[in-house]
Amino acid sequence: MPEGHTIHRLALDLKKTLGSEVVRASSPQGRFPEATALDGMVLGDAQAVGKHLLLFFGSEGACVHVHLGLFGRFRPVRAPFPEPRPTVRLRLVGSRACWDLVGPTICELVGEDAVTKLRARLGADPITSSPRPRTTWPRVHASKRSIGALLLDQSIFAGIGNVYRAELLFLLGVHPETRGNELSRKELEKLWSLARSLLARGVQANRIVTVEGATRRTRKRDALYVYRQRACRTCAGGIGSFMCGGRTIYYCPRCQPAR
Numbered sequence: 001m002p003e004g005h006t007i008h009r010l011a012l013d014l015k016k017t018l019g020s021e022v023v024r025a026s027s028p029q030g031r032f033p034e035a036t037a038l039d040g041m042v043l044g045d046a047q048a049v050g051k052h053l054l055l056f057f058g059s060e061g062a063c064v065h066v067h068l069g070l071f072g073r074f075r076p077v078r079a080p081f082p083e084p085r086p087t088v089r090l091r092l093v094g095s096r097a098c099w100d101l102v103g104p105t106i107c108e109l110v111g112e113d114a115v116t117k118l119r120a121r122l123g124a125d126p127i128t129s130s131p132r133p134r135t136t137w138p139r140v141h142a143s144k145r146s147i148g149a150l151l152l153d154q155s156i157f158a159g160i161g162n163v164y165r166a167e168l169l170f171l172l173g174v175h176p177e178t179r180g181n182e183l184s185r186k187e188l189e190k191l192w193s194l195a196r197s198l199l200a201r202g203v204q205a206n207r208i209v210t211v212e213g214a215t216r217r218t219r220k221r222d223a224l225y226v227y228r229q230r231a232c233r234t235c236a237g238g239i240g241s242f243m244c245g246g247r248t249i250y251y252c253p254r255c256q257p258a259r
């Protein structure tokens, strides 16, 4: 599933290529008939909140809320723009660019109330929130759940997914089963600032790279420390895995000892 960096990058790219101009909107698949209402409106803004994408049209607060889920893709189409495939849920065409949205879990037209509710049910997004985990700390500190599970809880950490959580905990030397209430404020602050810098790096590279010195051209297995890796890059020991928060987590038993 795309993590927060993908959605932030998408918002930036959509804004850059379609923003502030009249956009033709259509739903070739027919499953988003509300596209007709947006056709001919100006795309005013594109924002990411965790893994959710918000596209604001016109001046009345009309917003398209998109969640890509596991299989959704929102990609630019190269000129000359071909006829859309019948699976395209939403096509947006501007004077310079064309984008096709395929297979999202959510694609809905919403108003300001729904946007406010969405923001309220999501936790702070490390990319856009304050440099210190002010609202996140009380939630983590009060919790007996493991930090591995808490990191996937979008109402606490918006935008972190399975790859980033494994990499973050490895870099901090924290065992995934460490409970939220066992972490010190200092540890959470370190986690938060690392999440901010890794996600920002992900937005820039448009993919997840956590290994120091790795770039967007680095082979996948050399770009990550523990996620789906076999041996630890630090101690050469075997990488372990188990189910944590409903997903498989990868960690190094030596570098991330249990407390």
Ligand SMILES: [Zn+2]
Pocket: 232, 233, 234, 235, 236, 237, 252, 253, 254, 255, 256
């Ligand atoms: Zn290790």
